[in-house]
Amino acid sequence: MASPGSSAPGGVAVVGSGLIGRSWAMLFASAGFRVKLFDIEPRQVTDALVSLRKEMKMLELSGYLKGELGAEEQLSLISGCSDLREAVEGALHVQECVPENLELKRKLFAQLDKIADDHVILSSSSSCLLPSKLFAGLAHVKQCLVAHPVNPPYYVPLVELVPHPETAPATMDRTYALMRRVGQSPVRLLREIDGFALNRLQYAVIAEAWRLVEEGVVSPGDLDLVMSDGLGLRYAFIGPLETMHLNAEGMLSYCDRYGEGMKRVLKTFGPVPEFSGATAEKVHQAMCVKVPDDAEHLAARRAWRDGCLMRLAQLKHQLPQ
Ligand code: NAI
Incomplete structure (x- = not known):
């Protein structure tokens, strides 16, 4: 088994240590990256480190921990940080995970813009804020993009990469490569659109x-x-x-056979x-x-869902693509 020191290829800063920030921290550590976890609420970082330890140990016991390093080695790569500048210093990638609020995120990116060097990638986890709004006016806009994960990111690998009109192609390429390296499945949007794909x-x-x-x-x-x-x-x-392609003798055959029927049905869709x-x-x-809508039942059902997704992710990994 590789040791964290020898495999650590560089640092990642995760800004915001709630649900999504914790997942990103686990993913980056699973691939041997050093992770600095920052939050405006120091208590959130402390809680995150405790819950990451519990979750990663549990995953290791059940055989679902990602990566080649053991849980203890992965945990040793993740550290809490109480200063944004310190978290970002020397990082190759910053993954922002603060609440979905445009003003809050814009303020944070303005701070990051001042701290950032000319190489670090500034990436937002936003689920629906457009890059043109998030990164407007930043000096480092070429280094900015949205990398939108799907909940729970540890088991659902898709990440949508969404550029600002001025995002450099190299920023998209580097983030694409990083996401592949941590076992995620990135897709590139060629331009921003409300709701992404x-x-x-x-x-x-x-x-x-x-x-x-x-x-x-x-x-x-x-x-x-x-x-x-x-x-x-x-x-x-x-x-x-691909479903269309396979459900007839190829795509053109499907369009030929079912195109008119699809259009007829689609025209009946309501407002x-x-x-x-x-x-x-x-x-x-x-x-x-x-599923009764009290906290306990909802949490139990979410845990069941995540368990199913975890098994499905492993099955997909084992099957030929
Ligand atoms: P959360 O509410 O669980 O965590 C947000 C964290 O950010 C909190 O720990 C909070 O203390 C911290 N924070 C607030 N202001 C900060 C600041 N200025 N600097 C540093 N930390 C700050 O939120 P969650 O669910 O993790 O979402 C984060 C982002 O991920 C949002 O943009 C959300 O849209 C996106 N996302 C969420 C998904 C979900 O299912 N929860 C799925 C995909 C993306």
Whole structure:
């Protein structure tokens, strides 16, 4: 087994040590990177270090710890930091993970802009803030991008890389390579767009799910089964475009056979739902029958979900791609 000292290829600063910051810290450490974890609330860093230790030990015991280093060696690569400048000094990559608030993030990036040298990558975990808003006016804008992970990032490897119009191609390339190195699955958006790619797809699915329930076509429980026992199984391995390719004699054959039918159905789609009122009540009640919305039941169900994702991630890793 490699020792942390010999494998440490450089430093990463994680700014914000909540849910997502902790996951990034684990991922970077799993690939042998030194990680400095900073938070405006020192208590958050202390708590993060305790919870990372617990989680990584548990993962090691169950055989799901990523990387070639043991839990103790990975933990020795992660340190808490109470000063932003110190956290960022010498880092090759800064991953920002503070709450999804434009003003807060802009303020932080203005601080980082002052500290940054001309080489470090400044990357935001934002789920929906546009790079043109986040990085406007920064001197180091060429070194900035959004690297949007999917919760929980330790088990769901996708990371959307979204450039500002002035982001340097080398910034995208370096971040792409770093994400691959830590075992994530990066995709490049060639330009920014509201919702990026993942949430645009997700919202399209949610909108039609909502309309089908609102119009009384299917119950909320059965609607979820359409995904979890139907489309979702396939989508864990192939995307919608490859699905088309495989479900006929290639893509052109699929368009030929099913194009008109798809257009006919798509034209019947309704307007954007309100996501409120009687339908919201109905869906809420149906969800609560399965998972009551108190903290304990929600946490138990999330833990079950993460356990399933962990096993699926391992299965995917073992199967030929
Ligand atoms: P969180 O609320 O769990 O953690 C945020 C942390 O940032 C807290 O520890 C807070 O003390 C710290 N913080 C606040 N202001 C700070 C500052 N100025 N400097 C340093 N630290 C500061 O939030 P979470 O869920 O980890 O989200 C972080 C980012 O990741 C957000 O942009 C979110 O949209 C994005 N994201 C979240 C996902 C999720 O499912 N939670 C999924 C994908 C992305």
